[in-house]
Amino acid sequence: MYHLLKGLHEHLTRKEEFSVIIVGLDGAGKTTLLEKIKTLYNDTPGLSPDKIAPTVGQNTGTITLPSTILQFWDLGGQRGIRNIWHKYYDDCHAVVYVIDAEDRERLSEGWEVFDAVLSAPQILGVPLLLLANKQDSPLSLSVEEIRHDYEDWYQRKLESARRDARYGLGENEISARRERIASLDVMGVSAIEGTGVRAAVDWLFIRVQNSRREAQKGINT
Ligand SMILES: Nc1nc2c(ncn2[C@@H]2O[C@H](COP(=O)(O)OP(=O)(O)OP(=O)(O)O)[C@@H](O)[C@H]2O)c(=O)[nH]1
């Protein structure tokens, strides 16, 4: 009887685990964000910003929410390390792309890399959140400006692809991409100050739960 009750209790209190990858250019603030998430949600605080060095490889962190464990994988963003990101795509339940909203000179590079993430087939149906980081800086673009900048960049890319038919995108790919852009959620955060970070984690929590339900519906129908 004890074992039966213990098993039942374990079943009822079992927490589901979801993996979230955090990607973006080097210097975007991914590790600062992860450490802030740890500080906000765990008893043991994460590293303070002055202790954070550029990431070579990955950092991980786990937080516990009602009936859910979110495991974060913060992947290094330097050019030479980006080619390992795809190894994490198959097993992730959500993707966070961090853009440095303060660094106008690197926005195009940031969109180039974002575009490659968006078009990875393994994460087509996976919730994707774009975070415009460094909102504490008066030089940063706002969420609206970041969204427009990305849309402008994408239009320019489409136009140059049309001019050069060799690199043209298929119509199906264009419309799939358009849908994804239209439904893209963009949120503003300051990883240093923590502003907007709880809202971003709430978004992830809701979206991983929903996509799990969608997947279950798919299995049951
Ligand atoms: N003003 C401001 N600076 C930030 C913020 N978040 C990060 N930074 C700074 O941006 C720099 C890079 O931060 P990291 O967290 O190391 O960036 P990263 O994306 O992990 O970089 P890689 O590990 O190289 O991929 C550091 O100097 C941080 O202090 C923020 O919200 N506001």
Ligand SMILES: [Mg+2]
């Ligand atoms: Mg880092």
